[in-house]
Amino acid sequence: xxxxxxxxxxxxxxxxxxxxxxxxxxxxxxxxxxxxxxxxxxxxxxxxxxxxxxxxxxxxxxxxxxxxxxxxxxxxxxxxxxxxxxxxxxxxxxxxxxxxxxxxxxxxxxxxxxxxxxxxxxxxxxxxxxxxxxxxxxxxxxxxxxxxxxxxxxxxxxxxxxxxxxxxxxxxxxxxxxxxxxxxxxxxxxxxxxxxxxxxxxxxxxxxxxxxxxxxxxxxxxxxxxxxxxxxxxxxxxxxxxxxxxxxxxxxxxxxxxxxxxxxxxxxxxxxxxxxxxxxxxxxxxxxxxxxxxxxxxxxxxxxxxxxxxxxxxxxxxxxxxxxxxxxxxx
Amino acid sequence: xxxxxxxxxxxxxxxxxxxxxxxxxxxxxxxxxxxxxxxxxxxxxxxxxxxxxxxxxxxxxxxxxxxxxxxxxxxxxxxxxxxxxxxxxxxxxxxxxxxxxxxxxxxxxxxxxxxxxxxxxxxxxxxxxxxxxxxxxxxxxxxxxxxxxxxxxxxxxxxxxxxxxxxxxxxxxxxxxxxxxxxxxxxxxxxxxxxxxxxxxxxxxxxxxxxxxxxxxxxxxxxxxxxxxxxxxxxxxxxxxxxxxxxxxxxxxxxxxxxxxxxxxxxxxxxxxxxxxxxxxxxxxxxxxxxxxxxxxxxx
Numbered sequence: 352x353x354x355x356x357x358x359x360x361x362x363x364x365x366x367x368x369x370x371x372x373x374x375x376x377x378x379x380x381x382x383x384x385x386x387x388x389x390x391x392x393x394x395x396x397x398x399x400x401x402x403x404x405x406x407x408x409x410x411x412x413x414x415x416x417x418x419x420x421x422x423x424x425x426x427x428x429x430x431x432x433x434x435x436x437x438x439x440x441x442x443x444x445x446x447x448x449x450x451x452x453x454x455x456x457x458x459x460x461x462x463x464x465x466x467x468x469x470x471x472x473x474x475x476x477x478x479x480x481x482x483x484x485x486x487x488x489x490x491x492x493x494x495x496x497x498x499x500x501x502x503x504x505x506x507x508x509x510x511x512x513x514x515x516x517x518x519x520x521x522x523x524x525x526x527x528x529x530x531x532x533x534x535x536x537x538x539x540x541x542x543x544x545x546x547x548x549x550x551x552x553x554x555x556x557x558x559x560x561x562x563x564x565x566x567x568x569x570x571x572x573x574x575x576x577x578x579x580x581x582x583x584x585x586x587x588x589x590x591x592x593x594x595x596x597x598x599x600x601x602x603x604x605x606x607x608x609x610x611x612x613x614x615x616x617x618x619x620x621x622x623x624x625x626x627x628x629x630x631x632x633x634x635x636x637x638x639x640x641x642x643x644x645x646x647x648x649x650x651x652x653x654x655x656x657x658x659x660x661x662x663x664x665x666x667x668x669x670x671x672x673x674x675x676x677x678x679x680x681x682x
Numbered sequence: 683x684x685x686x687x688x689x690x691x692x693x694x695x696x697x698x699x700x701x702x703x704x705x706x707x708x709x710x711x712x713x714x715x716x717x718x719x720x721x722x723x724x725x726x727x728x729x730x731x732x733x734x735x736x737x738x739x740x741x742x743x744x745x746x747x748x749x750x751x752x753x754x755x756x757x758x759x760x761x762x763x764x765x766x767x768x769x770x771x772x773x774x775x776x777x778x779x780x781x782x783x784x785x786x787x788x789x790x791x792x793x794x795x796x797x798x799x800x801x802x803x804x805x806x807x808x809x810x811x812x813x814x815x816x817x818x819x820x821x822x823x824x825x826x827x828x829x830x831x832x833x834x835x836x837x838x839x840x841x842x843x844x845x846x847x848x849x850x851x852x853x854x855x856x857x858x859x860x861x862x863x864x865x866x867x868x869x870x871x872x873x874x875x876x877x878x879x880x881x882x883x884x885x886x887x888x889x890x891x892x893x894x895x896x897x898x899x900x901x902x903x904x905x906x907x908x909x910x911x912x913x914x915x916x917x918x919x920x921x922x923x924x925x926x927x928x929x930x931x932x933x934x935x936x937x938x939x940x941x942x943x944x945x946x947x948x949x950x951x952x953x954x955x956x957x958x959x960x961x962x963x964x965x966x967x968x969x970x971x972x973x974x975x976x977x978x979x980x981x982x
Contacts, residue, residue, distance in 0.1 A: 421809075421980070421981070425815070426809055426812060426813070426979070426980040426981075427979040427980065428977070428979060445812075445815050445817075449814070449815035450815070452813070456813070457809075458806070460807045462718065462807060463805075464721065465721065472714070473714050473717075473718060474810055474811070474814055476711055477711055477714070477810075477811045477815075477816035477821075478814040478816075479707045479815070479816075481707075483707075483710055522810060
């Protein structure tokens with residue numbers, strides 16, 4: 352699976368073909384972290400994030416996503432294995448790499464007694480490559496980008512969770528970045544805020560920034576990501592372009608009818624496998640034949656067909672197919 | 683990814699570098715650190731408490747001596763300086779420093795130093811400073827420099843508050859040293875400033891200890907409590923005669939040697955021992971803090 356994702360970017364973001372279109376932005380080899388208590392948080396991770404992608408990093412809570420991100424950002428030393436970010440080894444090259452990386456790790460962290468603007472000024476002062484002469488302008492631009500200009504003078508402790516999340520994002524956008532690492536960026540946001548973040552992520556990606564987005568929300572990944580990796584219990588289960596991952600799982604034939612029993616009987620006679628009867632109808636594995644014939648057979652048999660079609664496989668179906676268990680299983 | 687690709691990537695990182703870090707950027711971080719520390723409500727409160735101590739001492743002495751009796755009542759049993767305050771307000775500076783050095787000042791330093799790293803870890807801001815990337819060594823140095831600045835500011839707050847109260851409540855003028863010689867008010871003022879510097883320097887050891895404790899935990903409160911607890915323990919141990927052999931290594935052992943600056947000529951031995959001991963604490967616990975912080979997994 353490494354080979355598949357290592358070869359270049361998804362065509363849909365090929366328009367961003369600037370300097371960073373080829374190559375790999377994040378590459379880990381057998382990356383492992385065992386905490387002092389003996390707990391194996393990340394186990395032999397081989398992750399490859401192509402440049403220019405919007406990379407979804409999926410997994411239930413406790414699956415090792417955040418530990419991986421912390422190792423990539425040089426906050427945690429791996430027990431074994433290597434991690435390269437922007438082609439340089441981490442955590443050794445933090446000084447050269449991190450100015451090009453904007454990060455939101457495990458939610459925002461702010462100085463409650465400082466205003467939103469002063470929080471950003473402080474974080475910017477900690478970046479050795481940030482020019483103090485343009486600091487105020489860049490802070491204002493970042494605040495504007497996340498829609499916080501009006502609340503910039505307010506103390507951060509008075510911010511709502513959504514506003515804090517936006518301020519955290521603004522801190523990641525203080526400089527032009529080559530890589531954005533966003534850990535659960537829509538946590539605490541209302542649906543409108545989630546939409547705004549998604550469109551911001553798309554906008555950044557179209558500027559050529561690689562976005563590494565961790566989430567436990569499958570539909571979020573499906574909506575914005577070109578590539579994805581799935582983790583469970585510290586191990587990488589799969590990675591690759593989202594379209595390929597979803598294609599791995601077959602869609603379902605869904606018949607909506609008030610006569611599910613009759614429908615199931617007819618479909619079984621027609622040789623359709625894996626029938627599941629529900630209150631509103633029947634679902635089954637789609638057969639390799641003309642579906643219209645099936646529909647005709649149902650109608651001929653007197654089944655009142657209200658809906659008939661194949662539902663595309665979602666990432667969740669792919670996940671269930673891969674792990675044999677639901678997504679909400681905690682690691 | 684092949685080695686060649688890795689090399690190409692590495693070159694690009696430098697090509698697209700936004701700006702070469704200015705050698706002065708560390709001062710930018712230091713400035714930001716100072717602003718952040720001194721805008722904290724807690725810092726202001728600590729300084730206010732310290733400023734209140736000389737005011738209380740001054741008023742208490744003024745009330746006690748209203749009827750013309752001398753301060754310290756019990757006939758020369760009080761601190762060396764306190765009985766002189768009614769003659770010269772400048773002595774309130776020495777008295778106030780002698781009163782705050784054993785506990786109030788080091789406690790304030792313990793709070794600031796203990797909170798330095800652990801407080802940022804507790805709030806989660808540490809991880810964002812480190813991915814900025816502030817650099818662990820630089821961040822630690824900045825934190826230490828800020829704590830030292832606080833030592834100086836805190837001492838000066840006590841001294842200036844005492845000088846103001848002393849000037850308002852009592853006469854100023856020539857003063858008598860501990861040795862009995864008389865020096866001019868200007869020279870006395872100069873010695874007061876020197877004493878304030880020595881008192882600030884006496885706190886270097888506690889500051890280094892507090893910073894080291896701060897790298898051990900992710901709880902600011904725990905780090906502050908541990909540092910202040912250590913301070914109290916050392917002060918108590920310093921009073922136990924059986925520990926005589928160990929006492930010269932306690933950071934607080936030579937603290938009150940600053941009074942030797944009021945001798946004529948100045949008696950330097952204990953002053954030098956004090957400063958040497960503080961330097962030793964700074965070196966030992968500074969290195970320990972560095973070793974711990976640069977190798978630590980930041981999980982908060």
